[in-house]
Amino acid sequence: xxxxxYLFLETRAVKPSHDVLLVGGGGAGLRAAIxxxxxxxxxxxxxxxxxxxxxxxxxxxxxxxAGVIAADDSLDEHCYDTISGGDWLSDQDAVESFVRxxxxxxxxxxxxxxxxxxxxxxxxxxxxxxxxxxxxxxFAADKTGFHMLHTLFxxxxxxxxxxxxxxxFVTKLLVDEGRVCGIVAIxxxxxxxxxxxxxxxxxxxxxxxxxxxxxxxxxxxTGDGMALAYRAGAPLKDMEFIQYHPTGLPFTGIxxxxxxxxxxxxxxxxxxxxxxxxYNLGKPEPKxxxxxxxxxxxxxxxxxxxxxxxxxxxxxxxxxxxVHLDLRHLGETLIDAKLPFVRELCQKYQNLDPxxxxxxxxxxxxxxxxxxxxxxxxxTPLPGLYAAGEAACVSINGANRLGSNSLPELLVFxxxxxxxxAEYASTAPDPKSSIGVQGKEEEERLETQFRRKRTxxxxxxxxxxxxxxxxxxxxxxxxxxxxxxxxxxxxxxLQERSAGVVIEDQSRTFNTERVAAIExxxxxxxxETMINAALRREESRGAHQRTDFPARDDxxxxxHTLVYRNPDGSCRVDYSPVTITRWPPAERVYGGGAKR
Amino acid sequence: xxxxxxRPEESxxxxxxxxxxxxxxxxxxxxxxxxxxxxxDGTVSYRWSCRMGVCGSCGMTVNGEPKLTCATxxxxxxxxxxxxxxxxxxxxxxxxxxxxxxxxRKLASVKPWIIRGEEKPVSAGEYLQTPDxxxxxxxxxxxxxCMLCYSACPIYGLEPTFIGPAAIALAQRYNLDSxxxxxxERLDILSQHEGIWGCTFVGECTEVCPKHVxxxxxxxxxxxxxxxxxxxxxxxxxxxxxxxxxxxAEQ
Numbered sequence: 001x002x003x004x005x006y007l008f009l010e011t012r013a014v015k016p017s018h019d020v021l022l023v024g025g026g027g028a029g030l031r032a033a034i035x036x037x038x039x040x041x042x043x044x045x046x047x048x049x050x051x052x053x054x055x056x057x058x059x060x061x062x063x064x065x066a067g068v069i070a071a072d073d074s075l076d077e078h079c080y081d082t083i084s085g086g087d088w089l090s091d092q093d094a095v096e097s098f099v100r101x102x103x104x105x106x107x108x109x110x111x112x113x114x115x116x117x118x119x120x121x122x123x124x125x126x127x128x129x130x131x132x133x134x135x136x137x138x139f140a141a142d143k144t145g146f147h148m149l150h151t152l153f154x155x156x157x158x159x160x161x162x163x164x165x166x167x168x169f170v171t172k173l174l175v176d177e178g179r180v181c182g183i184v185a186i187x188x189x190x191x192x193x194x195x196x197x198x199x200x201x202x203x204x205x206x207x208x209x210x211x212x213x214x215x216x217x218x219x220x221x222t223g224d225g226m227a228l229a230y231r232a233g234a235p236l237k238d239m240e241f242i243q244y245h246p247t248g249l250p251f252t253g254i255x256x257x258x259x260x261x262x263x264x265x266x267x268x269x270x271x272x273x274x275x276x277x278x279y280n281l282g283k284p285e286p287k288x289x290x291x292x293x294x295x296x297x298x299x300x301x302x303x304x305x306x307x308x309x310x311x312x313x314x315x316x317x318x319x320x321x322x323v324h325l326d327l328r329h330l331g332e333t334l335i336d337a338k339l340p341f342v343r344e345l346c347q348k349y350q351n352l353d354p355x356x357x358x359x360x361x362x363x364x365x366x367x368x369x370x371x372x373x374x375x376x377x378x379x380t381p382l383p384g385l386y387a388a389g390e391a392a393c394v395s396i397n398g399a400n401r402l403g404s405n406s407l408p409e410l411l412v413f414x415x416x417x418x419x420x421x422a423e424y425a426s427t428a429p430d431p432k433s434s435i436g437v438q439g440k441e442e443e444e445r446l447e448t449q450f451r452r453k454r455t456x457x458x459x460x461x462x463x464x465x466x467x468x469x470x471x472x473x474x475x476x477x478x479x480x481x482x483x484x485x486x487x488x489x490x491x492x493x494l495q496e497r498s499a500g501v502v503i504e505d506q507s508r509t510f511n512t513e514r515v516a517a518i519e520x521x522x523x524x525x526x527x528e529t530m531i532n533a534a535l536r537r538e539e540s541r542g543a544h545q546r547t548d549f550p551a552r553d554d555x556x557x558x559x560h561t562l563v564y565r566n567p568d569g570s571c572r573v574d575y576s577p578v579t580i581t582r583w584p585p586a587e588r589v590y591g592g593g594a595k596r
Numbered sequence: 597x598x599x600x601x602x603r604p605e606e607s608x609x610x611x612x613x614x615x616x617x618x619x620x621x622x623x624x625x626x627x628x629x630x631x632x633x634x635x636x637d638g639t640v641s642y643r644w645s646c647r648m649g650v651c652g653s654c655g656m657t658v659n660g661e662p663k664l665t666c667a668t669x670x671x672x673x674x675x676x677x678x679x680x681x682x683x684x685x686x687x688x689x690x691x692x693x694x695x696x697x698x699x700x701r702k703l704a705s706v707k708p709w710i711i712r713g714e715e716k717p718v719s720a721g722e723y724l725q726t727p728d729x730x731x732x733x734x735x736x737x738x739x740x741x742c743m744l745c746y747s748a749c750p751i752y753g754l755e756p757t758f759i760g761p762a763a764i765a766l767a768q769r770y771n772l773d774s775x776x777x778x779x780x781e782r783l784d785i786l787s788q789h790e791g792i793w794g795c796t797f798v799g800e801c802t803e804v805c806p807k808h809v810x811x812x813x814x815x816x817x818x819x820x821x822x823x824x825x826x827x828x829x830x831x832x833x834x835x836x837x838x839x840x841x842x843x844x845a846e847q
Binding site: 051052054055056057059060104107108110111112113115116117118120121122123124143146147150154155157158166189218219220251252254255341344345348349459460461502503504505507508509510511512513516 | 603604605606622633634635637638639641642643644645646647648649650651652653667689690691693695696700703704707708709710715716718719721722723724725726727729730733734737738739740741766770773775776
């Protein structure tokens with residue numbers, strides 16, 4: 001009798017702590033939180049973030065957010081630009097929904113107070129952007145992400161059903177018979193480890209640029225959500241597609257926005273020559289021309305840099321080869337009105353003034369086209385688990401994202417994931433009380449791994465450096481079967497070495513060393529999925545350029561890569577079809593050639 | 597580099613550890629700290645993220661002044677030692693990490709969101725706002741919540757109930773926004789905080805602000821707005837003024 005009662009208690013259902021729990025408080029997470037609160041104010045929403053939400057990396061986005069609004073523009077043209085920009089790997093049903101909903105989402109943000117730049121009559125102003133046929137990029141000077149994030153965060157404060165766990169670091173997803181029903185997280189301030197149950201979990205943790213040595217990404221972009229989903233059994237999709245932004249500042253990797261080119265900036269080599277004209281991107285004109293030269297897509301511009309380097313036409317600097325971005329002809333008035341942050345960043349970090357001087361730039365890792373495999377509503381194959389924003393792969397970005405599509409993406413799919421998760425959570429069965437056992441196990445794992453001092457071994461930073469170097473050398477702008485093979489072996493070895501890293505900090509209070517060690521383990525998992533996906537894609541498409549397979553191969557590879565984690569930690573690679581609706585695969589043409 | 601250490605689990609005392617760090621001309625104070633953490637002592641705790649002066653995480657006290665450490669060059673302090681301490685006026689959690697929950701609560705209390713009597717549907721399009729109307733509040737919308745102004749504020753140091761420079765600047769950001777109708781609601785909240793009248797416009801907050809938000813200016817304008825509202829309350833019934841009260845302070 002007693003035993004029976006005991007068993008009953010162990011397996012009974014318990015009311016989850018929250019109905020929907022978001023991991024990540026950036027643009028996608030906050031948009032999702034507001035969507036849930038507006039869908040059903042009775043739902044208890046939690047935002048768990050390893051930083052205060054306004055520190056999230058959305059804050060660094062600069063150039064703008066695409067949404068059809070101009071009288072001469074059309075949804076179909078935005079679709080076509082996105083699909084051709086993505087080298088036909090985008091799911092076209094997702095692109096159509098995205099393009100349709102983007103202007104509504106951007107308008108909603110306007111209603112919430114976002115300080116969008118305006119035309120003289122008070123209507124929204126738009127600017128051109130790379131790979132786009134029309135002016136459709138909304139902007140708040142060149143701090144668009146900053147303003148969007150603060151608008152979302154400040155607006156979120158009015159919803160009392162949203163509670164926040166600021167500076168809580170998630171280490172594991174709780175999975176019960178394939179269903180995700182909560183998380184385990186460390187409260188950084190106290191070091192307390194807690195199991196938090198939820199009807200549904202949405203991962204909005206952003207990208208993982210920190211896997212590479214030279215990136216625009218903030219220190220926090222370590223692929224946490226991707227690794228959490230992957231370990232829980234969800235596949236990561238199209239991880240081989242890594243975007244290099246063509247214009248990063250030397251040493252810091254600070255982004256100089258594409259808007260600098262859309263406002264009329266030139267890219268020139270060491271001879272002052274606008275070299276993009278040699279790479280099938282059209283003829284140089286004094287003023288910017290849509291889908292031409294400096295307004296070509298990012299993958300093609302970054303690839304052109306490598307070719308210039310091979311021809312010996314780049315500029316040597318202590319921080320490697322560079323080209324120049326020339327804004328001098330734009331004049332001080334335009335730069336201050338539309339690119340003030342570019343000027344501020346150049347003055348503060350590069351000690352130069354773009355009004356009178358050339359800006360040294362080079363390609364820099366910027367964005368992950370791939371991510372957690374989701375459908376059009378942000379649902380992953382695991383019941384109860386959703387993802388949105390850069391952490392997810394819907395996919396609208398295909399093999400190469402167009403600039404200014406990521407900000408509306410996190411609004412459109414953040415909102416969609418929020419609504420879908422809210423609906424799921426309101427009917428989902430309560431988690432079993434036995435889920436607490438998983439939480440305890442994770443707590444013990446963390447305690448045993450980090451509560452002992454370990455002075456022998458390699459430092460966290462040392463392993464991180466080798467990983468980053470490995471990724472750049474094996475999976476950079478151009479890769480080959482050989483380079484990727486070497487990278488795969490190196491990463492496997494690093495996984496083993498990382499188990500014995502030096503741990504100096506035993507304290508519970510704000511232990512950032514423990515966070516760094518766990519982030520490193522997340523990054524190593526994500527890096528392995530990139531290499532394994534890239535190794536098997538024997539073609540060149542968008543941002544994935546194989547020197548040993550230089551052509552696109554629709555016959556074999558017009559499909560998404562899905563990487564699953566095997567129980568032993570190795571990768572299993574599978575594929576899924578690409579959805580084509582109205583735009584059959586065609587040649588990608590830039591520089592004024594035939595368009596459709 | 598002398599780094600303040602506070603490890604509450606070990607001792608209540610604040611001590612300083614001295615580290616030798618390189619200082620090439622591109623290195624900022626934050627690079628020095630990262631060098632320490634990566635190469636010398638993994639237990640040093642501090643916050644940082646974007647390294648481009650926009651996330652607001654890495655504010656610390658550098659040689660006595662509140663600074664964003666990602667935008668403060670080491671070479672400017674050569675040959676050192678440069679002294680790195682947590683931001684002042686906040687409880688310290690550990691080493692260089694301070695507790696900012698007080699600000700987070702104060703920020704929410706000023707209702708930093710658009711308040712309107714009537715919302716128009718998204719399908720009706722954007723609210724018109726001319727470039728001049730945008731300029732009226734734009735400066736106050738640039739606050740990155742880095743807390744340097746609270747750290748520099750002599751009033752906040754003495755009177756922790758003072759709502760503080762950034763929160764007032766952000767309240768004004770919405771008060772001055774042509775789309776907003778919440779000035780009166782915010783006035784009621786701000787007026788409850790006596791601390792604001794203690795602000796003597798010494799302007800330290802504006803001086804240390806890395807984004808030129810000018811919180812001191814916001815506070816002075818707010819005081820004027822509040823006084824006008826107070827005077828007006830004798831003449832006109834509340835609610836009749838609204839937007840004009842905020843705009844009135846500008847003239």
